Amino acid sequence: MDDDPFDPNSRAGRERRKRNIALALALGGLVILFFVMSIVQWHEHAGH
Amino acid sequence: MTIAETLSYSRVTTVGDFFALLKPRVMSLVIFTGLAGIIAAPGHVHPLTAFTALLCIALAAGASGALNMAYDSDIDGVMARTATRPIPMGHIAREEAMAFGWALSAFAVATMWLFVNWLAASLLAFTIFFYVVVYTLWLKRRTPQNIVIGGLAGALPPAIGWAAVTGNLGLAPTVLVAIIFMWTPPHFWALSLWRCDDYARAGVPMLPVVRGKRVTRRHILIYSLLLAPLGVVPAFIGLGGMLYLVLSAAMGLWLLLEAFATWREKDEVKEPAAKRLFAVSLLYVFVPFAALIVERLFHLPPLWA
Numbered sequence: 491m492d493d494d495p496f497d498p499n500s501r502a503g504r505e506r507r508k509r510n511i512a513l514a515l516a517l518g519g520l521v522i523l524f525f526v527m528s529i530v531q532w533h534e535h536a537g538h
Numbered sequence: 539m540t541i542a543e544t545l546s547y548s549r550v551t552t553v554g555d556f557f558a559l560l561k562p563r564v565m566s567l568v569i570f571t572g573l574a575g576i577i578a579a580p581g582h583v584h585p586l587t588a589f590t591a592l593l594c595i596a597l598a599a600g601a602s603g604a605l606n607m608a609y610d611s612d613i614d615g616v617m618a619r620t621a622t623r624p625i626p627m628g629h630i631a632r633e634e635a636m637a638f639g640w641a642l643s644a645f646a647v648a649t650m651w652l653f654v655n656w657l658a659a660s661l662l663a664f665t666i667f668f669y670v671v672v673y674t675l676w677l678k679r680r681t682p683q684n685i686v687i688g689g690l691a692g693a694l695p696p697a698i699g700w701a702a703v704t705g706n707l708g709l710a711p712t713v714l715v716a717i718i719f720m721w722t723p724p725h726f727w728a729l730s731l732w733r734c735d736d737y738a739r740a741g742v743p744m745l746p747v748v749r750g751k752r753v754t755r756r757h758i759l760i761y762s763l764l765l766a767p768l769g770v771v772p773a774f775i776g777l778g779g780m781l782y783l784v785l786s787a788a789m790g791l792w793l794l795l796e797a798f799a800t801w802r803e804k805d806e807v808k809e810p811a812a813k814r815l816f817a818v819s820l821l822y823v824f825v826p827f828a829a830l831i832v833e834r835l836f837h838l839p840p841l842w843a
Binding site: 501502505506508509512523526527530531534 | 549550551552553556584586587590593652653
């Protein structure tokens with residue numbers, strides 16, 4: 491079945507994988523942003 | 539059967555569907571005006587703080603778009619312009635879009651508060667509230683003044699950007715907000731002139747549906763007459779320089795000419811003048827705000843310091 495979401499080779503399965511990768515990239519990006527912004531804020535407070 | 543029911547076919551939700559929920563074209567305009575506010579504001583913030591502020595503005599704009607699509611999915615399915623959106627097409631469940639929108643809103647506001655400042659975060663929260671609750675849920679289906687009042691939500695991004703840098707507000711960001719606020723009615727009424735049947739079918743009381751096209755054309759002209767002089771004000775309050783003055787005056791004149799042509803338009807089916815006005819109104823926001831950005835980046839002095 492081409493729309494079986496549990497078959498990784500089906501169209502539905504491929505779309506699900508793309509969604510998971512996009513979500514992982516977005517979350518990863520936000521973790522990095524939070525980490526770097528925390529350092530920036532720490533530096534700014536330390537500077538004052 | 540609605541247009542969406544005719545077009546829809548069942549498939550899994552894709553990344554593109556979530557992206558479409560964010561209304562990327564509207565989002566790009568909001569990012570641009572927010573960026574203008576950040577760059578035009580006096581003072582200095584760390585580039586990453588500025589990036590975070592812009593990201594929060596973008597996410598909040600996207601979240602507002604998703605919530606608007608969720609709450610308006612019933613009328614979106616009836617209108618040709620919006621029938622292919624992900625919810626009426628059956629690609630995303632309404633509840634899923636709602637959860638996505640509210641979660642993104644909360645994240646954007648919280649991040650702005652944590653890493654930028656409380657004023658920018660409060661303005662961002664107010665913008666989302668105004669667009670979703672005041673405009674979408676309250677005004678849109680009740681009054682032909684929906685886009686006039688609701689336009690405030692779309693006008694606030696420059697002030698949010700400004701507040702992100704300075705931590706306060708003043709005359710200059712208020713004028714930038716006023717320009718976009720005054721620009722919104724002629725922009726959307728131009729669209730509604732040639733989408734009039736669409737709005738009437740969906741029961742949305744846009745001005746041409748309720749008061750007719752003649753009244754709408756007059757309103758467009760009046761708002762454009764007010765907007766054109768307002769657009770040059772930044773050059774006289776120490777915000778814009780010579781480049782801004784020349785470009786905003788030229789764009790104001792062009793907008794006025796198109797508004798006048800729309801007022802005199804006789805072709806009520808194709809509405810060519812309204813379509814031109816719609817396109818010019820997009821440029822009207824882009825060109826003067828781009829001038830502000832260029833003047834700041836190249837350290838060009840304001841006319842009145």
